[in-house]
Amino acid sequence: MIKATTIEQVREAISQAREKLRQTNQQDGSNLIGFVPTMGALHAGHFSLIDTARRECGFVVVSIFVNPTQFGPNEDYERYPRPLEQDLAGCESHGVDLVFVPTVEQMYPAGFSTTVRVSGVTEMMEGQFRPGHFDGVCTVVAKLFSIVGADVAYFGAKDYQQAVVIKRMVADLNLPIRIVVCPTVREKDGLAMSSRNTYLNKHERAQAVSLYESLQLAEQLIRNGQRNAKEIIRAVRRHLAEHAPLGKIDYVAVVDPESLQPVDEIKDDVVVALAVRFPSARLIDNIRVDVKS
Ligand code: AMP
DSSP, X not given: OXXXXXXXXXXXXXXXXXXXXXXHOOSSSTTOEEEEEEOSOOOHHHHHHHHHHHHHOSEEEEEEXXXXXXXXXXXXXXXXXXXXXXXXXXXXXXXXXXXXXXXXXXXXXXXOOOOXXXXXXXXXXXXXXXXXXXXXXXXXXXXXXHHHOOSEEEEEGGGHHHHHHHHHHHHHTTOSOEEEEEOOOBOTTSOBOOGGGGGOOHHHHHHHHHHHHHHHHHHHHHHTTOOBHHHHHHHHHHHHHHHOTTOEEEEEEEEOTTTOOBOSBOOSEEEEEEEEEOSSOEEEEEEEEETTO
């Protein structure tokens, strides 16, 4: 496994990998370069993306970069976990070919002045509660795509809105990369895996399970015929208020899976998404419910 800390090292390694892949000239995807951007503190959710990339591509790149521009001024940039040695060992054992660990100075040298801003799908949910967050995400992901030059990039459905935003950016900027969204990986009790779960104290951790429970409740209500989104939201909020009293609800939303616009009457395919702010960590989760399936 190659560990690169500079953009030049990445470009060099990628051009060599391309040359090798070209020589093998396979038709089964093994000539593709796959890319998994992360902020590190890797867990089974990240490794599921890496494993999918490993199965589908001939060369797998992971970036580990805690991107300062996607954190708000009162968020957890400073204390975000950075267990680099452990992450590198994890990448190695999952068969990653190249890990890119840039410094902040590599990514944002003096004079850096460009922001990639997607409108529309960034405005609701996370965008409303984390102003500027998606500008930071889009700018860094556009840069990483440009540096790595991969064919396919893998994102998690856990950050549903982020995946929609990235797809929009890729389409709008004609970036030559395919976006694959992989399912959310959960703890045994249903809590979506997140690097931020480690912040939770034992009381918060016990209550955090109710995020997924409330989403399952939403799914059950929809499958049982409830079509009124307001009723779904009310039921989810009630479940959270009762079972996660330490958490403050930022939002519960029932939205169209593509436009992310709120849905009033549920027809077929919707996403129910929520964010809950515990004293130690803000958690998000979502579920997609397609009544047709
Ligand atoms: P992060 O390191 O939190 O920026 O996440 C990097 C990538 O891993 C993003 O595409 C996330 O959506 C994805 N991811 C994070 N947690 C999970 C999870 N529990 N299941 C699946 N993908 C995840």
